Amino acid sequence: MGASGPAEFIEALRAQSQRYHSHHAFHVKMNEGRLSRRQIQGWVANRFYYQKNLPLKDAAIISNCPEPAVRRRWIQRILDQDGTAEGEGGIEAWLRLGEAVGLTREELWDERHVVPGVRFAVDAYVNFARTRPWIEAVAASLTELFAPDLMATRLAAFERYYPWIDPAGLAYFRARLTQAPRDAEHALDVVVKFCRTAEQQAKAVAALAFKCDVLWSMLDAIERAYPDSE
Amino acid sequence: MGASGPAEFIEALRAQSQRYHSHHAFHVKMNEGRLSRRQIQGWVANRFYYQKNLPLKDAAIISNCPEPAVRRRWIQRILDQDGTAEGEGGIEAWLRLGEAVGLTREELWDERHVVPGVRFAVDAYVNFARTRPWIEAVAASLTELFAPDLMATRLAAFERYYPWIDPAGLAYFRARLTQAPRDAEHALDVVVKFCRTAEQQAKAVAALAFKCDVLWSMLDAIERAYPDSE
Numbered sequence: 001m002g003a004s005g006p007a008e009f010i011e012a013l014r015a016q017s018q019r020y021h022s023h024h025a026f027h028v029k030m031n032e033g034r035l036s037r038r039q040i041q042g043w044v045a046n047r048f049y050y051q052k053n054l055p056l057k058d059a060a061i062i063s064n065c066p067e068p069a070v071r072r073r074w075i076q077r078i079l080d081q082d083g084t085a086e087g088e089g090g091i092e093a094w095l096r097l098g099e100a101v102g103l104t105r106e107e108l109w110d111e112r113h114v115v116p117g118v119r120f121a122v123d124a125y126v127n128f129a130r131t132r133p134w135i136e137a138v139a140a141s142l143t144e145l146f147a148p149d150l151m152a153t154r155l156a157a158f159e160r161y162y163p164w165i166d167p168a169g170l171a172y173f174r175a176r177l178t179q180a181p182r183d184a185e186h187a188l189d190v191v192v193k194f195c196r197t198a199e200q201q202a203k204a205v206a207a208l209a210f211k212c213d214v215l216w217s218m219l220d221a222i223e224r225a226y227p228d229s230e
Numbered sequence: 231m232g233a234s235g236p237a238e239f240i241e242a243l244r245a246q247s248q249r250y251h252s253h254h255a256f257h258v259k260m261n262e263g264r265l266s267r268r269q270i271q272g273w274v275a276n277r278f279y280y281q282k283n284l285p286l287k288d289a290a291i292i293s294n295c296p297e298p299a300v301r302r303r304w305i306q307r308i309l310d311q312d313g314t315a316e317g318e319g320g321i322e323a324w325l326r327l328g329e330a331v332g333l334t335r336e337e338l339w340d341e342r343h344v345v346p347g348v349r350f351a352v353d354a355y356v357n358f359a360r361t362r363p364w365i366e367a368v369a370a371s372l373t374e375l376f377a378p379d380l381m382a383t384r385l386a387a388f389e390r391y392y393p394w395i396d397p398a399g400l401a402y403f404r405a406r407l408t409q410a411p412r413d414a415e416h417a418l419d420v421v422v423k424f425c426r427t428a429e430q431q432a433k434a435v436a437a438l439a440f441k442c443d444v445l446w447s448m449l450d451a452i453e454r455a456y457p458d459s460e
Binding site for chain 2: 055059062063064065072075085086
């Protein structure tokens with residue numbers, strides 16, 4: 001079986017959006033304003049474990065990538081997430097979100113709320129980036145193709161349904177509205193450029209499916225840990 | 231056995247300078263102006279394999295490091311070596327050195343001159359950074375404590391003994407005169423801060439000894455591949 005043309009390959013990647021966690025019941029409920037304060041806190045604290053591991057994941061991709069031009073662009077993700085100074089960056093923005101929903105920085109950093117299923121899923125993603133070919137880890141990042149829609153919906157939902165959260169705490173989501181499309185566009189260019197054979201393209205699609213599983217599995221674990229009844 | 235105080239620990243690290251490759255016969259000959267054009271070319275081409283792997287090594291350290299403040303500072307090394315745009319950075323400077331000694335960029339990138347002993351030593355260093363605790367890989371970088379003296383000697387030697395090399399090609403060494411002390415100072419602060427127990431300190435010293443072996447072993451292999459008689 002031959003390789004697909006770029007358009008078909010991109011379509012196969014975009015088709016993974018049906019597995020994106022925006023369709024998960026917990027996310028649907030979040031965006032319909034039906035989560036309790038405790039459920040929101042549980043989601044924020046567990047999702048922080050994902051956030052704080054992103055620079056390790058992105059550094060693993062750079063560590064495995066022999067292409068200076070790709071590294072030179074990919075490093076922007078680490079700069080965005082860690083910031084270039086104390087008090088800046090995506091991790092800091094997520095800590096402020098935590099404070100806005102009533103959590104301390106300490107309880108976000110010390111992982112006391114992180115449930116095993118979230119830890120396993122996030123660690124699987126970091127290990128994927130460390131051990132698999134760098135281009136597959138780049139393909140796994142392509143969930144960002146689907147992120148801006150979710151971010152826009154989430155921002156509107158939070159401001160409408162959860163007025164107890166200070167809107168200043170939502171800065172992370174606002175930043176991702178512009179960062180995610182920019183990052184996804186670059187990652188897509190790289191994946192299309194380096195995945196030429198049918199086998200490479202199949203592995204890229206599989207990597208993206210794997211990443212959708214990571215995000216979905218996180219919400220499964222969070223949903224179970226923070227049920228409606230409480 | 232208890233941990234050493236910072237001063238003793240730093241002294242134990244600095245004592246590794248006696249194992250630094252500045253004492254290797256090939257380096258001594260280089261700085262005495264006794265290397266042939268072919269020997270200089272062989273050294274530049276093989277050392278390029280080390281240079282091009284440095285961002286992968288530094289990204290591995292970042293990928294294993296849970297300390298945002300350390301990552302935020304360490305990323306500067308990748309920015310220095312890869313540059314922030316095409317045509318900048320340490321790798322580019324080394325390619326220009328290659329051109330100044332009569333090698334093409336292509337023959338530097340394609341590794342045709344890289345001898346097995348150099349490959350094994352450099353790969354061992356990258357694997358060390360990928361697989362060992364991040365603080366040990368930071369300690370391994372402390373050969374930079376010893377580098378500025380060598381760089382200053384080398385710059386003077388190249389300008390005096392190898393006038394056939396365009397001095398513009400020596401920009402990499404000039405940049406390292408200021409970068410290496412700055413990087414080494416930060417790495418030393420981090421190692422002293424995070425290596426508190428006797429066991430941690432012993433592992434840091436061992437990591438630095440390992441790194442001295444990497445650099446020494448590279449020169450052994452280069453010396454054998456480019457003997458005087460040729």
